Amino acid sequence: MADNNKPVMTENESGKKVHEPLFHITKKAAIPWQKAWAVRIGSVVAALIVCALVTMLLVHKDPIKIYGTMLSGAFGTSRRIWNLLQGIAMLLCVSLAVTPAFKMRFWNIGGEGQVLIGGLATAACMILLGDKIPNALLIVVMLISSLAAGAIWGLIPAVFKAKWNTNETLFTLMMNYVATQLVAYFVNVWEVPKGSGKIGIINQATRAGWLPVIGKYDYLLNIIVVFVLTFVLYAYLKYSKHGYEIAVVGESENTARYIGINVKKVILRTMILSGAVCGLTGFLLVGSTNHTVTTTIAGGRGFTAIMVSWLAKFNPIFMILTSALLVILEKGAGEIATVYGLNKSFSDILTGIILFFIIGSEFFINYTINFRKAHKEGK
Amino acid sequence: MILNSAFLQNAAGAFSWATVALFLQRAIVQGIPLLYGSTGEILTEKSGNLNLGIPGIMYIGGISGVIGAFLYENSLPSRDAINPALAILIPMLCSVLGSLLAGLLYCFLTVSLRANQNVTGLALTTFGVGFGNFFGASLVKLTGSEVPSVALSATSAFFKKSLPFAGKLGNFGTVFFSYGFMTYMAIIIAVVAAFVLKKTRTGLHLRAVGENPATADAAGINVNRYKYVFTCLGSVIAGFGGLYYVMDYACGVWSNEGFGDRGWLAIALVIFCIWRSNWGILGSILFGGLYIVYLFVPGSLSTQELYKMLPYVVTLIVLIITSARKKRENLPPASLGLSYFREDR
Numbered sequence: 141m142a143d144n145n146k147p148v149m150t151e152n153e154s155g156k157k158v159h160e161p162l163f164h165i166t167k168k169a170a171i172p173w174q175k176a177w178a179v180r181i182g183s184v185v186a187a188l189i190v191c192a193l194v195t196m197l198l199v200h201k202d203p204i205k206i207y208g209t210m211l212s213g214a215f216g217t218s219r220r221i222w223n224l225l226q227g228i229a230m231l232l233c234v235s236l237a238v239t240p241a242f243k244m245r246f247w248n249i250g251g252e253g254q255v256l257i258g259g260l261a262t263a264a265c266m267i268l269l270g271d272k273i274p275n276a277l278l279i280v281v282m283l284i285s286s287l288a289a290g291a292i293w294g295l296i297p298a299v300f301k302a303k304w305n306t307n308e309t310l311f312t313l314m315m316n317y318v319a320t321q322l323v324a325y326f327v328n329v330w331e332v333p334k335g336s337g338k339i340g341i342i343n344q345a346t347r348a349g350w351l352p353v354i355g356k357y358d359y360l361l362n363i364i365v366v367f368v369l370t371f372v373l374y375a376y377l378k379y380s381k382h383g384y385e386i387a388v389v390g391e392s393e394n395t396a397r398y399i400g401i402n403v404k405k406v407i408l409r410t411m412i413l414s415g416a417v418c419g420l421t422g423f424l425l426v427g428s429t430n431h432t433v434t435t436t437i438a439g440g441r442g443f444t445a446i447m448v449s450w451l452a453k454f455n456p457i458f459m460i461l462t463s464a465l466l467v468i469l470e471k472g473a474g475e476i477a478t479v480y481g482l483n484k485s486f487s488d489i490l491t492g493i494i495l496f497f498i499i500g501s502e503f504f505i506n507y508t509i510n511f512r513k514a515h516k517e518g519k
Numbered sequence: 520m521i522l523n524s525a526f527l528q529n530a531a532g533a534f535s536w537a538t539v540a541l542f543l544q545r546a547i548v549q550g551i552p553l554l555y556g557s558t559g560e561i562l563t564e565k566s567g568n569l570n571l572g573i574p575g576i577m578y579i580g581g582i583s584g585v586i587g588a589f590l591y592e593n594s595l596p597s598r599d600a601i602n603p604a605l606a607i608l609i610p611m612l613c614s615v616l617g618s619l620l621a622g623l624l625y626c627f628l629t630v631s632l633r634a635n636q637n638v639t640g641l642a643l644t645t646f647g648v649g650f651g652n653f654f655g656a657s658l659v660k661l662t663g664s665e666v667p668s669v670a671l672s673a674t675s676a677f678f679k680k681s682l683p684f685a686g687k688l689g690n691f692g693t694v695f696f697s698y699g700f701m702t703y704m705a706i707i708i709a710v711v712a713a714f715v716l717k718k719t720r721t722g723l724h725l726r727a728v729g730e731n732p733a734t735a736d737a738a739g740i741n742v743n744r745y746k747y748v749f750t751c752l753g754s755v756i757a758g759f760g761g762l763y764y765v766m767d768y769a770c771g772v773w774s775n776e777g778f779g780d781r782g783w784l785a786i787a788l789v790i791f792c793i794w795r796s797n798w799g800i801l802g803s804i805l806f807g808g809l810y811i812v813y814l815f816v817p818g819s820l821s822t823q824e825l826y827k828m829l830p831y832v833v834t835l836i837v838l839i840i841t842s843a844r845k846k847r848e849n850l851p852p853a854s855l856g857l858s859y860f861r862e863d864r
Binding site for chain 1: 643644648661780824
């Protein structure tokens with residue numbers, strides 16, 4: 141039957157007039173993964189062409205040159221490559237965090253707040269306990285408190301979801317801003333120097349609570365931690381009993397209940413995990429990357445992570461690719477903006493265009509369009 | 520912030536009716552963008568679409584109006600040659616066009632292509648905020664014009680024009696008549712939207728689509744048409760919120776990130792007024808008040824940050840209470856956030 145297409149009148153066997161739509165849509169059986177990825181890559185290529193056209197309209201340069209600028213922005217110098225890898229690792233870490241929740245169909249869009257609160261807990265330990273306890277112990281305390289803070293921030297919406305089925309999308313969204321304002325409050329309390337409105341580098345002289353630097357590479361520790369975490373989470377979701385329970389709850393809560401899974405327990409446990417990994421991201425961002433905390437430290441990653449996770453079909457290994465795609469794009473577009481004197485937000489526009497294409501392409505993986513067959517005359 | 524905080528700080532100590540009137544007036548001014556955003560989102564959510572792209576759409580609505588007004592103002596030989604009707608109509612039409620296209624894109628992806636609503640909405644917000652900030656900052660450079668920055672004071676003057684007798688009525692005039700036409704328009708739209716939802720057949724059908732699209736479909740309601748029409752209409756209304764913000768509140772000056780998190784606050788307001796746009800009028804004034812209350816109460820900078828948390832905390836409490844009481848009419852539309860696949864049944 142037609143949904144919003146103009147119906148066409150045809151005659152059926154009994155001579156009655158019936159509506160025959162121009163096309164109808166049916167669900168595809170699972171298609172081979174090579175084919176699915178061919179569609180996705182095709183959509184990215186199409187999106188890149190559109191991005192090039194948009195950029196050309198704005199800066200009047202030939203597209204090859206534009207892509208050259210983008211690539212040099214992402215990979216141009218070894219410093220840029222390190223920045224890029226660090227960016228990918230941090231985005232990937234938040235994406236890993238939100239994935240178990242998504243697999244359970246729990247829309248945790250509070251990653252931003254959970255990262256912030258984890259970062260705040262880390263910074264609090266650094267400021268309040270710095271120099272008072274040995275450095276190794278301090279780092280352990282920082283880690284534990286950031287994990288706990290993130291976990292609590294994730295647990296609160298889960299408790300209400302489990303008890304009263306409170307809408308988790310809206311709940312976690314609000315929790316982001318509560319966290320932002322808490323950070324803003326403590327930034328004002330701890331500001332150095334007074335009146336500057338920011339904390340500045342914490343423990344710059346003593347380096348208390350700074351995570352160790354491996355070799356000479358500032359970001360290597362973060363990258364290794366996230367890389368290991370990716371495979372741990374992959375195994376957790378794919379091979380553990382917990383992972384199986386998450387998948388069943390996500391597919392059908394009734395089935396889960398029927399086969400004796402305690403749905404509430406799974407929701408609470410998974411959100412503790414999700415929040416704790418977000419807290420870990422905050423810990424890495426404050427303890428290792430920035431050594432300070434601001435309200436923008438999460439940098440929108442909590443939201444971008446949702447798209448990273450969804451684009452990779454909740455598969456942690458594929459998430460390496462999707463987060464790399466988005467970060468390379470962001471850095472590349474940032475370079476275009478700098479070189480051609482455009483505003484930095486240009487990268488958001490390009491990211492948006494690419495996301496729209498990939499989101500749209502999923503349709504062609506999951507559905508087929510069947511056009512109306514030509515009818516024989518005088519049947 | 521445009522308001523004169525030093526003056527308000529001084530006024531905070533002593534109670535006077537003038538301060539109360541001023542507080543109410545500022546609260547209303549702050550609340551109107553939220554009211555536009557939430558009325559738009561209510562219509563959208565009632566059709567079952569959880570459009571998290573509203574913050575982006577509000578940016579798009581704002582900047583589209585700015586682009587229109589900027590091009591019009593710069594095409595004039597002098598500022599005095601500006602035509603009042605065109606000065607208002609051009610930005611409004613541009614704003615409608617911008618938000619409508621954004622809404623259509625969202626509908627095409629979620630309704631026709633059945634994409635995930637959360638992901639699509641967040642992508643739209645990324646795009647919209649980027650679009651707004653990019654053109655806001657680069658408009659002057661891109662058009663190669665000679666003005667130093669985007670300051671549409673001439674256009675803004677028409678948007679801000681209040682009723683002539685507002686100044687003569689004292690506090691009463693300050694609270695009720697000191698606004699530009701878009702303020703009254705927001706309230707009228709909210710009332711009309713509430714009426715349509717509650718009292719008309721169209722509203723009944725729309726609610727049916729949001730609650731249970733399969734049942735609505737079986738009853739002969741064109742589900743996709745309702746989703747398209749009301750999501751796009753909602754986008755246009757939300758886009759007016761962005762337009763109001765730049766043209767009226769910010770006096771025609773676009774500043775990047777100036778709009779801030781008001782888009783998310785508008786979504787919070789939807790929950791706060793439990794999907795009733797007429798309650799949203801009072802809710803928006805309350806939220807506007809909570810947004811600026813820190814300017815009126817004595818306290819250090821740090822406690823002010825805690826005051827700014829209030830709208831979100833209040834919203835969370837409402838969300839919890841409504842979900843705990845489980846009164847049908849206060850719950851979110853049952854199919855909110857879910858795409859409708861007719862062939863799935």
